[in-house]
Amino acid sequence: GENVEQHPSTLSVQEGDSAVIKCTYSDSASNYFPWYKQELGKGPQLIIDIRSNVGEKKDQRIAVTLNKTAKHFSLHITETQPEDSAVYFCAASIRDIQGAQKLVFGQGTRLTINP
């Protein structure tokens, strides 16, 4: 089955600097790659996603890149702000025959933005 590895497990950056989180996946059939942000005591919230037919996607300060050949994808956050502090999860997924996305998550990265 699919296996997703996420690095680093913790990341500390100065406010205004950029943060990069990387994930690798094992199943070349995976075709959907979301990133979730989880704040303390809350459920994960989707911040950006990318599909296998796209190499890069950007939404304001957040961007995701996908390299299908190498089977890795990355989250880039620019101009970091204190409210970006949270745990971030990557995931990879294959849609099953009935259309459900069975997500396999990475281990998470705790991002701390230092003022």
Added chain:
Amino acid sequence: NAGVTQTPKFRVLKTGQSMTLLCAQDMNHEYMYWYRQDPGMGLRLIHYSVGEGTTAKGEVPDGYNVSRLKKQNFLLGLESAAPSQTSVYFCASSYSIAGERDTQYFGPGTRLTVL
């Protein structure tokens, strides 16, 4: 519009006891999912449903049962709780419409401790 809600928020069980976790969504979503989150392991899919009356196994289904008697509700049952089931449980839901069904919306979680 409450989104995805979970009941209860916290629960403590003794080994061997049973309980049911309730997930409810008011977004008219077809797909619903149950995940567990353990420290350092990200989220893992337990069971999921692609519609009322249907259920399917995820990555870690053993020791759990589920039911989807109504479209808006997805129940997760533990028949005989074990300490290994101590975890935070998250429910999620998504649309079934092509192009919309990939985003999973998560509830706030239920923290379960089995003594």
